[in-house]
Amino acid sequence: MNAEEIRQVLLDILSRIVPDEDxxxxxxDVPFREQIELDSMDFLDxxxxxxxxxxxxxxxxxxxxxxxxxxxxxxxxPLMKGVxxxx
Amino acid sequence: MKLRxxxxxxxxxxxxxxxxxxxEFRANLLEGRSGVGPFETRYIGQVLAGVCxxxxxxxxxxxxxxxxxxxxxxxxxxxxxxVRDAGxxxxxxxxxxxxxxxxxxxxxxxxxxxxxxEISKYxxxxxxxxxxxxxxxxxxxxxxxxxxxxxxxxxxxxxxxACAAGNIGFIQGTQMLRLDEVDMAIVGGVSESIHTxxxxxxxxxxxxxxxxxxxxxASRPFDQARNGIxxxxxxxxxxxxxxxxxxxxxxxIYGEIAGYAINSDASDFVLPNSxxxxxxxxxALVRAGISPRDVDILSSHATATEQGDVEECLAIKEVFxxxxxxxxxxxxxxxxxxxxxxxxxxxxxxxPAFQDGLAHATINLDNLDPACDCGAxxxxxxxxxxxxxxxxILNNSxxxxxxxxxxxxxxxxx
Numbered sequence: 001m002n003a004e005e006i007r008q009v010l011l012d013i014l015s016r017i018v019p020d021e022d023x024x025x026x027x028x029d030v031p032f033r034e035q036i037e038l039d040s041m042d043f044l045d046x047x048x049x050x051x052x053x054x055x056x057x058x059x060x061x062x063x064x065x066x067x068x069x070x071x072x073x074x075x076x077x078p079l080m081k082g083v084x085x086x087x
Numbered sequence: 088m089k090l091r092x093x094x095x096x097x098x099x100x101x102x103x104x105x106x107x108x109x110x111e112f113r114a115n116l117l118e119g120r121s122g123v124g125p126f127e128t129r130y131i132g133q134v135l136a137g138v139c140x141x142x143x144x145x146x147x148x149x150x151x152x153x154x155x156x157x158x159x160x161x162x163x164x165x166x167x168x169x170v171r172d173a174g175x176x177x178x179x180x181x182x183x184x185x186x187x188x189x190x191x192x193x194x195x196x197x198x199x200x201x202x203x204x205e206i207s208k209y210x211x212x213x214x215x216x217x218x219x220x221x222x223x224x225x226x227x228x229x230x231x232x233x234x235x236x237x238x239x240x241x242x243x244x245x246x247x248x249a250c251a252a253g254n255i256g257f258i259q260g261t262q263m264l265r266l267d268e269v270d271m272a273i274v275g276g277v278s279e280s281i282h283t284x285x286x287x288x289x290x291x292x293x294x295x296x297x298x299x300x301x302x303x304x305a306s307r308p309f310d311q312a313r314n315g316i317x318x319x320x321x322x323x324x325x326x327x328x329x330x331x332x333x334x335x336x337x338x339x340i341y342g343e344i345a346g347y348a349i350n351s352d353a354s355d356f357v358l359p360n361s362x363x364x365x366x367x368x369x370x371a372l373v374r375a376g377i378s379p380r381d382v383d384i385l386s387s388h389a390t391a392t393e394q395g396d397v398e399e400c401l402a403i404k405e406v407f408x409x410x411x412x413x414x415x416x417x418x419x420x421x422x423x424x425x426x427x428x429x430x431x432x433x434x435x436x437x438x439p440a441f442q443d444g445l446a447h448a449t450i451n452l453d454n455l456d457p458a459c460d461c462g463a464x465x466x467x468x469x470x471x472x473x474x475x476x477x478x479x480i481l482n483n484s485x486x487x488x489x490x491x492x493x494x495x496x497x498x499x500x501x
Binding site: 016 | 148
């Protein structure tokens with residue numbers, strides 16, 4: 001999966017976790033929590049969805065890398081290199 | 088009774104298989120309309136159930152629905168409807184003086200079954216178990232969701248009391264108002280039980296799950312052809328206040344809590360005990376300061392099990408056996424057994440009788456089981472009965488492990 005495909009995966013997950021939010025204006029370099037209502041339990045849902053859908057294990061000490069869309073895409077790119085994009 | 092101890096119902100919110108408001112529910116009860124239909128459940132396939140179709144998004148965001156439970160969503164809908172119906176200016180209500188007391192039969196089975204099903208897709212690796220499981224399954228969860236929705240900072244908890252729970256929500260709220268713990272109570276019962284396969288499977292294994300070719304005829308208390316329970320979901324929450332507070336703000340008053348009792352059979356895990364049920368009704372009558380002949384409508388608990396219906400009729404006969412005018416009816420024949428919500432829904436389905444003077448029917452009562460003999464009182468069969476003025480309604484709710492609850496509500500008079 002390339003960076004753009006990973007971004008789309010994250011947007012799909014977010015659309016289910018925070019279905020009331022407008023994700024079309026999400027900025028890459030601003031923390032999620034400053035743009036949308038996303039609390040710690042919601043954040044854990046992102047981690048869980050990546051685990052369930054792509055078997056990606058994100059250790060707790062790496063959570064800080066996932067605070068922004070840009071940071072999350074950069075962090076996940078090497079981890080999801082060999083993973084196929086959803087059909 | 089001290090004036091301050093007089094407790095009245097001033098707001099009603101409900102959802103059940105035949106209505107999402109009291110007027111809609113009452114109209115369908117009087118028209119004899121069943122809310123039972125086919126329902127798909129995990130592992131078992133098609134069963135019969137009473138399903139609600141309220142608007143989840145009326146008082147919740149989609150994220151809140153996802154985060155919480157079905158019982159919480161039902162509770163939020165009912166509580167908000169009750170507050171609105173009570174005509175309260177919610178912004179001026181002291182939220183630290185409001186209590187939330189919700190009766191439940193069980194809570195957490197739905198979420199636990201869902202999570203086990205989910206991890207079964209991952210070879211039972213518990214790393215895939217949701218972090219939402221604990222907040223969703225703590226026993227106070229449905230009541231807690233109400234406090235989050237309405238900003239209530241007074242006490243909240245659920246009352247686990249099997250199928251006697253709906254009445255006990257009212258009793259708990261009444262007690263807390265009389266103890267001056269709160270100035271307003273949101274009380275009643277809720278149930279999400281149809282979303283667990285376990286309740287259907289367990290009743291089936293027990294030989295107590297209803298079946299019928301025509302779903303609307305499946306729930307048939309007191310009928311010779313009854314063959315068990317139809318499980319339903321639903322909720323009914325009411326605003327309780329002291330009469331003095333209600334009158335001060337000119338509130339509409341649905342009825343007044345007249346008396347109540349809770350006792351235990353101490354005889355069996357599942358089989359009811361008519362002797363203890365009768366004692367519970369008598370104790371409630373004593374507390375209400377009335378005789379059996381003062382009761383106009385007896386809203387029965389009967390679930391359409393073989394022995395349960397007979398035992399309740401034995402108890403009714405023992406307490407009310409000479410009271411010809413008493414109307415015995417049954418709401419489960421319309422909506423099925425709404426478990427923790429049953430007592431509250433069944434009471435409120437009857438409360439409009441204070442205005443319209445009608446006892447709603449027991450539908451599907453084609454051939455009365457001779458063993459369901461209440462003595463002089465007749466079960467209101469298939470068509471409503473005109474009662475004239477209704478002054479007292481007695482509501483029975485009984486549950487497994489031998490818990491009995493009786494609540495008597497009276498027409499409000501100064």
